[in-house]
Structure formats: structure tokens, C-alpha cells
Amino acid sequence: MSDGTAGGTLTESTHREIAAMLARAGNRYTGGRRRLVEVLAGAGQPLTLPDVLAAEPALSQSSVYRNLDVLERSGVITRLATGGEFAHFELSETLVGHHHHLICVDCGTVADVELSDRVERLVDAALEEVAHEAGFAPVGHNLDVHGHCADCR
């Protein structure tokens, strides 16, 4: 609890939920996976692999990539296709709620934003409709805003 690492953005019950999601797919919630999850949770914004390693240098690259994959497959985290050189990862919406992204076209960083429930419902309904017309069964949507972040203006 009061060790050197800032840690602690996730409650113990959230960790139990994550462990259950992993167990459902036959995976364990090991120390390395827990540290990885805590880095992602503590950042408050989607991170790249270098970001993760910078925050937790004790982790090895191959294990982090493998665990990002396991966590994604178990529904704990989400991989974002931002178009930059590195993929970004963040906790899945089942853990942190539905939201969208501001992607800086200059430096590539990604920030989370939420829209009002009213707009969200409206968009959802409109998408359902056009998807249905195309014989497409939607499972979710991504709404990204591209532009210049405050640091890059």
C-alpha cells in the first residue's frame, strides 16, 4: 500500500473482476499482468508499448506484448488503431465506461473524452439504422477526433 510505486487507481474489487475475466478464458492474473493493468489504469490515457515499458522498466517487452494480447482477448483492455507507429492500449469500456478519443495528428498522443448521454443515444440510434440497412450487425463504434492538442498548437 505505501510502497514506492504510486499505484492504487483501481479498487481491489476491480482487480477481482479482472481476475474473473481472465479466469473465464483460462488465464491467470499474474504479478506482471497486474502491474501492466495498473500502469494502464494510472495513466488515464491510452498508452503505447514504449509508454508501458517507461513506466515499468522491469517488465520485458515480449511479455508485455503477449499480455496485452491476453488481456485484450479476455476483454480487459482495448487496442486502438490510431494510425501512428505504435498501437495504443487502454482499459476496456466495461471497466472505464464508454468514451471517445482526441488524437493529436502532430505528436500522436490520445486523450479520452465523453459525450452527453443525449448525443450518445442519438448517434447509437443513427448507426444502428444505417448498419441494419447494410445487413451489418454492429458490436460497437469508435468516434475519434483528429486535430492538434494543447501542447502542439
Add this chain to the structure above:
Amino acid sequence: MSDGTAGGTLTESTHREIAAMLARAGNRYTGGRRRLVEVLAGAGQPLTLPDVLAAEPALSQSSVYRNLDVLERSGVITRLATGGEFAHFELSETLVGHHHHLICVDCGTVADVELSDRVERLVDAALEEVAHEAGFAPVGHNLDVHGHCADCR
């Protein structure tokens, strides 16, 4: 006009517009670039590099990649970050109008869809607002629906 290649989805005036966009950046509208543009226009959906080469085998891979880059930088085409193994390309919105994408999580194909002006304006306004609050200067947005396409149900 009635040669073997299906061609002809673009009017001559659109080609002149494209030539002008290229010229503005000091580039020429060569035969290879024109064939590339015609493949993208004729498909009616965003294509990957293998798609392009399959449609026009006479083009060489390195030139296609280079020209996709030149055309993107000149504002003629847009590169989509769909998350699959290959990037997808399509004519830019200045040429084909604003629209969104249905991305199949199974086979990776991408289809275009349009939303009503009313929804579009509402989304735009909502995004402007949240972006502004974050000190972010938006230049555009991407709204992708992920799900299972008609062929993959």
C-alpha cells in the same frame, strides 16, 4: 473510352481537379497515379494495397505505396487506420463527400455509410464543444462502426 478496362467512374473534370491538387504540391498526374485513382474510385469501398495490385497488376508495389503517400499528402486520398493488417485507402472527403465506415471484425472489409445531416451537425457540435474544453483544435473526425458484415454473419 470503350477499351477493355471498366474505368470511367470519374468525370474528366474530377480528374482535372485531382491534377490541380497534385500540381499545387509540385507533383504530376502521371498515368500510374491516374490508374491508381481510378481503381480507388471504381471500388466504391476503401481498398488495401493487395486490393489495388489485384485490380491493376501492372502497377508495382513500391510505386503504389509511394503514390498512395503522394496522393494522401496532396489531399486526394485518405488513409484509414482500421486496425487490420493492411491500411485502407479511399478518395478523400473533398472528392466523395463526408461519410463513415462499417468495419467487419471478421474479414476486415470496410463499407461506406452516410448519416443524416441532422445527426451529423449534432455530432459535429458536440465534438467541437468537448474538444474546445480540452484545448484541442479539431480538424476532422472518424466514426467507425465495428461488427459483422452481411457475408460473415
Add this chain to the structure above:
DNA sequence: ATGTTATTGGGACCGATTCTCAAAACCGAC
């Protein structure tokens, strides 16, 4: 035609991600 600049092709190269495999950590049963 002739010079000048942009473009092409194909192969070498790069770099993010994935794969391999032997060693180490886990976990339940005895």
C-alpha cells in the same frame, strides 16, 4: 532536340509485433 526535374521499379532495408523454446512460477493433490 536537349536539358532539367519528377517518376518508376525492384530490391535492400527498417521496425513494430509475433513466435519459439527452455527455464521459472503456479496450483492443486497427496
Add this chain to the structure above:
DNA sequence: GTCGGTTTTGAGAATCGGTCCCAATAACAT
């Protein structure tokens, strides 16, 4: 608590879209 079976780890090799290089060629202007 330790033995056996299973999962995970770490370090490096391998993969594979995509980019870069450079000599040969096409476009354009004069």
C-alpha cells in the same frame, strides 16, 4: 511441503507491412 501438470516468463529470432535507395525512364519546358 513437495510432486506433477500446466501456465507464464524472458531473450532472441523471425515475420511482414511499409519505406528507402538509386540507376533507368518518362514528362515537361525551352
